[in-house]
Amino acid sequence: MSSPASDHPEFPQQDDLLYLNHAAVAPWPERTRQAVHAFADMNCRVGARDYPQWLKVEQRLRERLAWLIGGVDTAEIALLKNTSEGLSVIAQGLHWQPGDQVVISDQEFPSNRIPWQALAGQGVEVVEVNLDVADPEQAVIDALGENTRLVSLSAVQYGTGLLMNMARIGRACRERDILFCVDAIQILGALPFDAREACADFVVADGHKWMLGPEGLALFYCRRERQSALTLRQHGWHMIARAGDYSQQEWQVADNAKRFECGSPNMLGVHALEASLSLFEELGMDTVQAGLQARIQHLLDGLQARGATLLSPTAPDRRAGIVTFSLPDETPAETFQRLKQAGVVCAERGGGIRFSPHFYTTFSVIDRALGLL
Known part of the structure; x- marks a missing residue:
């Protein structure tokens, strides 16, 4: 008789399962299954009668995400669909000039390459740094020049698993007034991470890998000082200051990261990811x-x-x-x-x-x- 695939009560996986794929799509904890089941049962029985309670779960999720990246302000946390959307919000929101450069690595997942390459029509050049060297951080820093506008790097490379010292690169960017974006999808839920220590202006990560959550819901951190620098390319009822006033004709964009949330939230995903992250907070x-x-x-x-x-x-x-x-x-x-x-x-x-x-x-x-x- 084979040994159980997991002896942790939150992961009652079948005995013949050898699951070694958390860097792709992870299994949910038991509490997440229960949260989704309860949410579905509630929808079936009473619909959205208790929507104010759902909003409290959403706020708890923002608080847990803020904790996960070093205790940032929840006003700097937005909930988007996935990593690609978050990176595209940055790429399409910044004001580019011909000759501007974006520095990435030569090991990035397409999510952290294609949004920057798509700026070629605006005269933006993508510089790919070879990380297969003795000091990959220094290689990135050496690539920074007078035309470098933004650096976007994965904290952990998806293919080799290389863990980068993001704080070292972030400090170099801050000293040069270069924007720094961290694709954190392969580190959040696996290792401690501090957005402020990394001097990150942006942190983006979908929840379906190491955070043990569902696909379709992602963290988007935008440092408060950088929020107004991103031109909004999507608009809707949810991203304005008084989102509950549906009759207003004169509206203002929200003064926090909710400005990046165009429309109705993924409440099913919210309940799932909030439950998953509660496990990480309990464990530390x-x-x-x-x-x-x-x-x-x-x-x-x-x-x-x-x-x-x-x-x-x-x-x-x-x-x-x-x-x-x-x-x-x-x-x-x-x-x-x-x-x-x-x-x-x-x-x-x-x-x-x-x-x-x-x-x-x-x-x-x-x-x-x-x-x-």
Whole structure:
């Protein structure tokens, strides 16, 4: 009889499931399933009769997201659909001049590349920095020039799992009056993160990976001092100062991050993500980090013992929750198909196989997956 896939009460996963794919789409905790079930039951029985209570859940979600990124002001938190939308709000909201440059890395997920490349028609140049060097932060800093308007980087690269020192880059940007945007989708929920320590002007992250929430709801942090710098390209009833006054003819844009929320909120997603983040607050991010890093070290040790080629950094200060590897006598595509057929949920990324456990993943799940190699 196989060992359970999780011995954590919040993750009653089936015994034959070897889930190592939190860097893609994560399973929900039990409390999140219950929250969604209760919300659906409420809708079925009484509709939106208790909408004011829903708004309280929405406010709690903003507070939990503000806590998750270092205790920022909730007035700096907006709820958008996904990471791509958040990055597009920035890209399309700034006033560009021909010759302006946006600095990214050469390892970015398309979400953090395409919105900037789409500015080519306005004369904006995208500079891709090679991170496969001894000091990737210095490589980014060295790329900053007099035409650099914005730097947009993933805190953790999706393919290799490289953890960047965002504070070092953020300070360099602040000193040069360059905007700094952090794609935090591969760090929030995995490691502690502080937007102010990182000197970030913007932080964007969908909730369906390490935050253990649903797809379709994302954090959008915009530092208060930068909110008015973004021209709004979408307008609707929800983003104005007195959103409940439906008859007003003279309206003003909200004086906080709600100005970026065009229309009706994703209340189903709100209830789900709020429940998921409550687990992180109860545990504390230091506890989550310690649990995850113990599993990553166990995974690295096992891969090295089996002769795998590691494509991810192994130093503790360079890793989060992603380990990418390849096998000597098999293509990544072949390995992926073999693992998939054996019940391992993982991904083919970064030139190899990407395993991404979370803090609750049992060591036996990792060992069983390693045994299949």
